[in-house]
Amino acid sequence: MRAGTLQLNVLPPLSLYVHMPWCLKKCPYCDFNSHEWRAGGQIPEQAYLAALRADLDAALPLIWGRRVHSVFIGGGTPSLFSPDAIDQLLADVRARLQLVPDVEITLEANPGTFERDRFAAFAQAGVNRLSIGVQSFDDARLKALGRVHDAQQAHNAVDEAARHFPTFNLDLMFALPQQDMTACETDLRAALAHQPPHLSLYQLTLEPNTLFARQPPPLPDEDLSADMQHAVASRAQAAGLQRYEVSAYAIPGHRCRHNLNYWQFGDYLGIGAGAHSKISFAHRIVRQTRWRHPQRYMDQAMQGAAIETENEVARRDLPFEFMLNALRLREGVAATLFPERTGLPHSAIARPLQTTQDKGLLILDPSILQTTPIGFDMLNNVLECFLPE
């Protein structure tokens, strides 16, 4: 092996991400690649499906012969697509990729009435996990977040998801405009009353290039936000939802396999506008991004050129990139996963490991890479130690 070359003896599990880039309305806090569908009427489902097919066809040589363990249809608002379109999409995927028999297929849905009526048909199309973007069960908070649904619609949507899907997730945010501790706890209680198998609890962040970044709403201060983080974590855990990642909580057997694959530094092919991919080969790891703007993406994909950027991950960046993902997991990962997924020898992280262990931020067991409880609460400080010198 040439000095400086990676050596991956086994390729990691592969997932598929499909990005659906449209929403009814852009939320003021959102920096995802989502675009208001202003043209009126139906979104261009057939044209977009054709672009996804062309994108996937062009990508196949990169993942030839590999089985796919999970599919995640995210957005934007994928539930704006009709069940027939989702059915077609999944048929297109199955015709081109070998999915494992118990493949997890997640679809992100917004909780409007219009979408709720489609949940049964999404399940019929083969979706077996629904992720509902509730954000809050409090009408005043939903209004402040610019959401297009109200609390009652959110409750109804969750009930409907529980009826039709073997598992589902609720996205909830905290530290919302003018939220106090009581309101935060009330919100979480409302979520827990539905006994969700999975919860994602995110602190609202002001992302650059959003309306909230330009005109910040009155948010809880840092101390109150930290107290809220502790309160939601302990309440969710008391209700039997284990915090297995910084923002993710699940009852046993319901962890999100797709996201676990990201955190375990697995591979993913991302198709659709602005989607990201990470694909490993025996001696290199490649990242790609697709064209971001939906129309540009569709035009490019139909010409077999959906990829805007492609680059090999530099050897020196791999330790940080691996740790950035793996240490988000409360239980960490087996130490053997580092050489297996990065193709680097364990010695590549020996020094920062020693430093973080000496500071009490990582546990001392040599068979596992895992933060201590203090390290978990100070993840950014831990990760800094793994930045390239």
Ligand SMILES: C[S@@+](CC[C@H](N)C(=O)[O-])C[C@H]1O[C@@H](n2cnc3c(N)ncnc32)[C@H](O)[C@@H]1O
């Ligand atoms: C891809 S987004 C959108 C899913 C869906 N379109 C929706 O809004 O319901 C996934 C989740 O990220 C979270 N999120 C989005 N922007 C955020 C922000 N600025 N701060 C914290 N969480 C955010 C929300 O909980 C959201 O449900």
Ligand code: SF4
């Ligand atoms: S609905 Fe979801 S993806 Fe769309 S703008 Fe709002 S937060 Fe972003």
